[in-house]
Amino acid sequence: MVEVAFQPTSVPQARTARKASSLRNALKRKSTMAFLMTLPLILLIAIMVIYPAFYSIHLATLNKAMTKYVGFGNFQFLFKRETFWMVVEQSCIFAITAVIFKALIGFIVAHFAHNIPSRKQRKWRGMLLVPWVIPPAMSTLAWLWLFDPSYSAFNYTLGLFGAGPIPWLGQTAWARFSIILVNVWFGAPFFMIMYLAALKSVPEQLYEAAAIDGANWWQRIWYVTLPMMRNIIAITTLFSLIVTFANFDITRILTAGGPLDSTHVFATWAFRLGIEGGDIPLGASVSLFMAPILAIAAIFILRDISRRGNEA
Numbered sequence: 001m002v003e004v005a006f007q008p009t010s011v012p013q014a015r016t017a018r019k020a021s022s023l024r025n026a027l028k029r030k031s032t033m034a035f036l037m038t039l040p041l042i043l044l045i046a047i048m049v050i051y052p053a054f055y056s057i058h059l060a061t062l063n064k065a066m067t068k069y070v071g072f073g074n075f076q077f078l079f080k081r082e083t084f085w086m087v088v089e090q091s092c093i094f095a096i097t098a099v100i101f102k103a104l105i106g107f108i109v110a111h112f113a114h115n116i117p118s119r120k121q122r123k124w125r126g127m128l129l130v131p132w133v134i135p136p137a138m139s140t141l142a143w144l145w146l147f148d149p150s151y152s153a154f155n156y157t158l159g160l161f162g163a164g165p166i167p168w169l170g171q172t173a174w175a176r177f178s179i180i181l182v183n184v185w186f187g188a189p190f191f192m193i194m195y196l197a198a199l200k201s202v203p204e205q206l207y208e209a210a211a212i213d214g215a216n217w218w219q220r221i222w223y224v225t226l227p228m229m230r231n232i233i234a235i236t237t238l239f240s241l242i243v244t245f246a247n248f249d250i251t252r253i254l255t256a257g258g259p260l261d262s263t264h265v266f267a268t269w270a271f272r273l274g275i276e277g278g279d280i281p282l283g284a285s286v287s288l289f290m291a292p293i294l295a296i297a298a299i300f301i302l303r304d305i306s307r308r309g310n311e312a
Contacts, residue, residue: 059284066281074285083261083269088289091265094176095244098183099237105184106191113192114199125193132189140253143182147254172262175255179263182250187243191236198232199225238301245290266290 063070078084113124131139146153147168155165168178202225210220226233248267251257257264257272264272266286274283 056284056288059281060288062281064279064281070281074282075289077282078285078289083264084286086261087264087266087269087286090176090263091245091290092293094180094183094247094265095241098180098187098244099240101180101184102187102191102240103233103237105188107195109188109192110195110199113196125196128192129189131185132187132193136186137249137253139186140182140250143178143185144254147178169255170259172259175259175263179251179254182254183244183247186250187240190240194232194236195229198229202228234301238298241297242294245294 059066060074061069061071063073109128113121113128116124145151149165149167149170152165152168154168158164158166167174169175206224206228207220210224215223245265246267247265248271251263251265251268252271255263257268261269266289270283270286272283273286274280277283
């Protein structure tokens with residue numbers, strides 16, 4: 001009788017003890033602890049990124065007064081405008097050209113910094129990172145003075161050599177060149193620091209083995225350095241492509257989309273239509289058009305990384 005009396009209370013206690021033990025074991029797992037530690041960041045991303053993204057999709061389906069649902073009407077209107085397709089072309093040219101030059105310059109400068117003696121590397125890394133550390137709006141204002149049609153430092157220097165003044169921001173070709181130049185100047189240090197970290201992770205034994213096999217400098221880069229850095233190159237390129245496509249401040253400060261809307265990118269034209277033009281749904285539609293382009297680029301790059309990882 002005594003055992004029967006205590007049996008109902010002992011079972012809940014055993015269950016409670018098992019639950020407490022399983023909870024402690026779950027908290028001891030690295031994956032659980034990692035999730036709990038990143039949970040605030042996940043919530044912040046959900047609030048600051050995911051919600052505005054879905055809200056912009058909602059805005060893109062409304063009319064100009066935001067009182068009526070029009071579905072894909074804003075996109076159909078954009079597809080019929082020549083300016084829209086010019087913005088698509090300009091954005092692609094701007095992003096792809098800038099990323100290619102940033103990657104090339106960053107790779108070259110990273111090799112330069114990697115071969116500097118250890119004592120001087122810290123100083124050089126600090127100086128080379130200055131363009132990336134300065135706020136883009138502030139540095140772009142300095143470039144605006146360099147490109148000024150009346151007081152351009154570049155034109156003054158060219159005049160010393162007998163060359164005529166260049167309308168840096170007054171002609172379409174030169175304006176596009178100027179925007180790309182400033183973006184490359186600002187973004188190349190990011191590639192440099194990422195590639196420098198990747199170079200330091202390449203084992204020296206691979207270079208020694210390649211040298212023994214008779215490989216020259218270029219062959220060591222092509223067959224040793226680039227294969228070892230391919231993942232970081234792909235991820236850095238994808239990240240820079242996303243940031244460059246969404247760039248706003250450089251184009252806005254230098255040309256504001258001119259001359260004749262020929263230097264508009266998605267961000268500046270969406271601002272022109274949505275904020276300055278008072279048609280927020282149409283501006284949201286322009287900004288959303290970046291999503292499929294970047295999604296295709298991301299799928300292509302990440303699939304290539306996954307395929308290489310499976311081959312390894």
